[in-house]
Amino acid sequence: MSDLLERLRGRGWRMTAQRRVVAEVLDGDHVHLTADEVHSRAVVKLPEISRATVYNTLGELVSLGEVLEVATDKRAKRYDPNAHRPHHHLVCAQCGAIKDVHPGGNPLADLPDSERFGFTVSDVEVTYRGVCPNCAATTTTA
Amino acid sequence: MSDLLERLRGRGWRMTAQRRVVAEVLDGDHVHLTADEVHSRAVVKLPEISRATVYNTLGELVSLGEVLEVATDKRAKRYDPNAHRPHHHLVCAQCGAIKDVHPGGNPLADLPDSERFGFTVSDVEVTYRGVCPNCAATTTTA
DNA sequence: ACTTGACTTAGACCTTGTCCATTGTAGGAT
């Protein structure tokens, strides 16, 4: 975490209270907040932070490769601080909970040339969908 | 295609000019239009059709399982009429072109129990990203 | 042909995200 701040300072990032707060909010595993959620949480720590700043900072973190943009939700983009260990996502179809997962196998290898339409394929994104234990429980009980 | 209309009528769908036009616009392989694109094309055939109707109709087709919503683009949802043959997508990172692909292997099987967090996993969505032949050509020449 | 409830319409409204002119400030220079 403070690793992140160190790394950013090293890259010539100007350190401001706003940027620190955004970085802090994004700390942790299985964290996948929308920009607005980041903003709400940031406001708690720094009431005068503006929406635009949160968007700017998130955008910069993404360009710097420190944070990933994920589109598991079909509405808002979500931001994933776990950018240094490649992974995929498991999403609850009911409550939207998201977990980072590391499947075996290499989906890239599973795409035969005949199915590549001449594309140079460089990346795969896998999203598993299902129902989390929590939602399964409440559904059966109800 | 008229299969689709038959099937829908069989399910008690009231057949209207608007719905017929939306279904017609969505016909074909490798079709992945945004709601607005569907609307623009529908307007050509039926000038007085409204945006809300297009959204409603697309939503119904999705609930009925006749059309898939795909989120390859991070802006607008896209609608894929190829709902009865499971497939994944290959997207050009530059121009946004989308192809339907059928990779070998089963990514669902690649997710070990230890990585399922107690979820009941039912579905996988795979998006391959790369550069299409067209964009590769224009980039090298430019 | 009549009736009725499902369908459509237009436009207001909401959410997510971007832009811009202005004001503020981190951090190097003095």
Next chain:
DNA sequence: ATCCTACAATGGACAAGGTCTAAGTCAAGT
């Protein structure tokens, strides 16, 4: 310790994608 200035933050307007509502319309059963 203070000053400068380029970079960052602010807030409010704007844009795109999508949803909702009240009122009018029409497909299809009788």
